[in-house]
Amino acid sequence: MTDIRIFLNGEQKTVPETTTLKDLLPEQPEGTSVVLLLPGSVSREMTPHLRLTTSAGDIVIELAKKTPFPLPTGEVDQNLRVHFEDRNAVSFGPFPQEFTPDKTPYRYERGVVCLGSGGYDSKNAYLTFSRREHMGDHGAAKGGAILGKVIYGLGIMNRWKHGDTITRIEQVFSSTDSTNAKVTSDLSTEVKEGMQIFSELIITAEGYQENHAEIDCTCTDSVEHMLFCLRENTFRIDRTASTYIRDHTEGKLYVLQERQKPRREGTITVRTAGKGSGGLYIYTRDVQSNQHHTRTGAVTRGIELAKFSTEKTVLSVRPVPELLDLRGLPLGEAVSLAKKRGLKVMADNKDVTGRVVISQKPETTLEVLKEGKVSLFTMGLENVIDISLDYKKAPQSVDLFRRVTGLKKYAVGTMPFIYNLEDEMYLFKPPFSTGTNIIPENTPKKPVKTNTLALTNDSRQAVGMVGVRVVENKEYGPTGEPFGGTNVIGTIIDMEKLPLMKEGGTIYFREVKE
Numbered sequence: 001m002t003d004i005r006i007f008l009n010g011e012q013k014t015v016p017e018t019t020t021l022k023d024l025l026p027e028q029p030e031g032t033s034v035v036l037l038l039p040g041s042v043s044r045e046m047t048p049h050l051r052l053t054t055s056a057g058d059i060v061i062e063l064a065k066k067t068p069f070p071l072p073t074g075e076v077d078q079n080l081r082v083h084f085e086d087r088n089a090v091s092f093g094p095f096p097q098e099f100t101p102d103k104t105p106y107r108y109e110r111g112v113v114c115l116g117s118g119g120y121d122s123k124n125a126y127l128t129f130s131r132r133e134h135m136g137d138h139g140a141a142k143g144g145a146i147l148g149k150v151i152y153g154l155g156i157m158n159r160w161k162h163g164d165t166i167t168r169i170e171q172v173f174s175s176t177d178s179t180n181a182k183v184t185s186d187l188s189t190e191v192k193e194g195m196q197i198f199s200e201l202i203i204t205a206e207g208y209q210e211n212h213a214e215i216d217c218t219c220t221d222s223v224e225h226m227l228f229c230l231r232e233n234t235f236r237i238d239r240t241a242s243t244y245i246r247d248h249t250e251g252k253l254y255v256l257q258e259r260q261k262p263r264r265e266g267t268i269t270v271r272t273a274g275k276g277s278g279g280l281y282i283y284t285r286d287v288q289s290n291q292h293h294t295r296t297g298a299v300t301r302g303i304e305l306a307k308f309s310t311e312k313t314v315l316s317v318r319p320v321p322e323l324l325d326l327r328g329l330p331l332g333e334a335v336s337l338a339k340k341r342g343l344k345v346m347a348d349n350k351d352v353t354g355r356v357v358i359s360q361k362p363e364t365t366l367e368v369l370k371e372g373k374v375s376l377f378t379m380g381l382e383n384v385i386d387i388s389l390d391y392k393k394a395p396q397s398v399d400l401f402r403r404v405t406g407l408k409k410y411a412v413g414t415m416p417f418i419y420n421l422e423d424e425m426y427l428f429k430p431p432f433s434t435g436t437n438i439i440p441e442n443t444p445k446k447p448v449k450t451n452t453l454a455l456t457n458d459s460r461q462a463v464g465m466v467g468v469r470v471v472e473n474k475e476y477g478p479t480g481e482p483f484g485g486t487n488v489i490g491t492i493i494d495m496e497k498l499p500l501m502k503e504g505g506t507i508y509f510r511e512v513k514e
Contacts, residue, residue, distance in 0.1 A: 004193040009200060009301065015191065022187040025199050032199075032234060032316040035308045036182040039194035047285075048242060049151070049172035055164045059153030060172065060286075061113055062242070067147055070097055070115055070125065073169045080166040083118070083126060088134040090160045093126035094118060099145070105137040106144035111154055114138060115145040127166075129157050151243070152262075152288040181308045201235060201282075202301040203268055204320045206259060207366060215370040219258040219296060222270050224364040226296040227323040228409055229280045235315040243285045245306050246276070251399065253278030253408075259295045263287045266306075268297040282306045324365040324374075328411025328510050331355040331378050344373035356384045358412050358508055384412070385497050385509040387453060389490035394442040397455050397487040401466070404430040407511050415466060419503045424471040425480060426498050428507065432464040442488045447472050453490045454478035460485035468492050 002017045008024055015024070021034060028034070048063045050073070063069060071078075084091045089108070101120040108114065108130040116138030118124040128138045129150065150157055191197065205223045207216035229250055239246040244263075257272040263283045271279045273292040282299060284307045297319075299306065305315050324341060326334040332352030338345045349355050355378035360368070368374045389398045405413035415428040432438075438457045448454070450472055456465040456479045467479035477486030492498070493512060501507050 004191070006191050006194070007196045009198060017193075019191050020187065021189050021191065021197070024191065024197065025187065028187060028199055029233065029316050031185060031314050033183050033185045033305075033309060033313045035198040035304050036184065036189070037196040037198075037304070038182070038192060047172045050148075051170050051172055052166050053168035053170075054156065054160070054166050056159050057153060057156040059156050060151050061148045062151045063148040064146055069147060069169070071095065071127075071169055073171050075168055076166055080127070082160055082162050082164045085160060085162065088132060088136060089128050089130050089138065090157065091116060091126035091128040091138070092166055094124040096123045097125035098122055099141045101139045102142040103137060104142070105135045106140065107133070107135050108144065108146075109133050109149075111150040111157070113147045113150065114140050115147055116140045129160075131158060152286065154288055183309055183313060185314075198302050198304040199316060200302050201299055201305050201315055201317045202320060203230065203297050203317060204300045205297045205366065206268075206295055208321060212369045212372060215366050217366050217370060219294065220364045220366045221256045222258045222272075222294045222296050223366055224323075225253070225255045225270055225278070226268060226280060227319055227321075227365055228325075230317050230319045231323045233317050233319075235280070235282070235317045237309055237311055237313045237315070240309070240311050243287050244281045244283045245309060246279050246281050248276060248279035250278060250408075252276075255294065257291070257294050260289050260291060260293070261295045262289045263293065263295070266299040266303050267295060268299065269293040270296050321365060321369060324368050325410065326357050326360050326374070326376060329357050330381075331357060331376065334376055338374055341369075342372070343368065345376065346373065347376040347378060349378050354381050355379065356381055356412070356508075356510070358384075379508055382497060382500060383508060385507060386493040386512045387490055387509050388493060388512050390442065390488065394487055394489045397438060397441050397457075397489050400432070400436065400438060401430070401455060401489055404432050411510060413509055413511070414506050415509070417501050417503060417505050417507045420498075421480070424473075425467055425469050425478065426501070427479065428466040430464065430466060436464065438463055438487065440484065440487065443486055444477060444483045444488055446483075447474050448477065448488060449491075451491045451493070451495050452478050452488055453492050455487045455489050456481050457485055457487045468495075468498070470495070470498070
């Protein structure tokens with residue numbers, strides 16, 4: 001049998017010509033994709049970006065789709081000087097163009113570039129850069145004549161003043177093997193001579209050092225969020241753009257803004273504000289920093305996976321270091337895992353079989369590794385209730401429940417225990433914020449089993465109440481409400497532990513996943 005030469009994650013290997021991806025990657029997680037680059041000439045690919053060299057520094061513009069730039073590339077032979085500037089905008093020109101100016105003011109976001117005019121005469125056209133969001137009449141054509149947006153060099157745009165000039169305009173190209181790239185999750189695919197195979201992203205956390213004493217904990221909270229998002233060693237792409245891929249499958253989550261820096265190729269950031277807050281971004285091209293993105297790490301191997309993958313693709317990821325969260329584990333298992341990571345362990349109890357870890361100090365991975373030790377705080381297993389949640393039938397209600405109880409990020413959650421109603425029903429009141437919308441979802445049509453866990457929806461006054469019945473009822477659900485006001489979210493596994501709970505106290509529970 002003939003042998004062939006291939007490259008696996010940058011390492012050259014010689015394998016039989018009938019070798020499949022499964023043979024090469026026996027431990028590749030199911031459903032994750034790999035990138036295959038067939039041998040061939042490197043293509044020079046045009047991007048929608050223009051680089052403008054100015055006397056104050058370079059900026060990069062991303063052109064709007066199907067929008068031509070009004071000036072040719074190359075050395076600028078026209079007198080493109082700052083003709084006008086104020087706190088809202090700065091204009092370079094003039095130069096002749098052909099369009100019909102509109103006298104209507106338009107709203108321009110910060111960084112937007114439009115084609116305007118002086119005196120509503122297109123022969124006196126200007127490149128106008130919006131320094132901040134504003135309403136303005138720049139003598140542009142109908143619709144505002146937006147050419148694109150500055151993606152690199154916003155700070156330079158703010159420094160322009162009279163006398164500054166644009167001296168060169170050039171198209172930005174990228175060199176890739178995209179013409180011969182293939183993304184696949186079919187591991188039965190046979191490899192070919194000279195093929196390059198990329199199967200895994202290695203992501204190193206911001207501030208991490210192999211010498212743990214040198215770890216920088218400046219970004220420890222946002223890094224912890226990144227490690228939490230990557231805890232299953234996957235990156236699920238829900239959005240792609242010309243400069244990044246994003247994983248926002250955990251939904252909107254608050255993250256601290258800790259380190260704002262330029263987002264170079266391979267940089268990892270987390271968005272800290274807006275609808276996309278909590279989303280994890282991997283950059284495939286250089287862009288400027290953003291006040292709503294905090295840097296949390298960098299791709300140290302496998303950036304090709306990010307460059308060629310598309311939406312709905314799942315990538316295999318190996319974060320360095322891995323998340324170190326011992327909450328929810330039996331004490332003995334937690335101690336064993338901590339010691340495998342080279343840590344000293346201090347626990348509040350010696351019962352390694354009958355105790356469950358409910359908290360740890362320090363709380364974050366980088367802090368624990370830097371200190372080289374961790375303190376574990378536990379509770380007796382008899383006081384920790386196991387539950388299962390129904391993600392398929394009640395996804396929104398389950399997500400709200402996990403967020404408010406702490407199960408969204410930790411393996412142990414808590415709820416205030418209100419009371420035991422006549423030994424028929426146990427009621428709990430998680431701290432939902434005022435105005436939380438709990439829509440009717442997975443409402444029962446008939447009496448439910450006695451171990452059913454449910455949440456009162458917003459059709460009833462006691463919205464947000466959580467309950468479970470010990471005695472079945474033909475009219476009311478687990479929270480004492482009619483069936484239409486009850487969202488079934490799961491089951492309680494340890495029903496026998498409920499009588500041990502004290503009214504007015506806090507109960508601890510763990511989620512058991514199928």
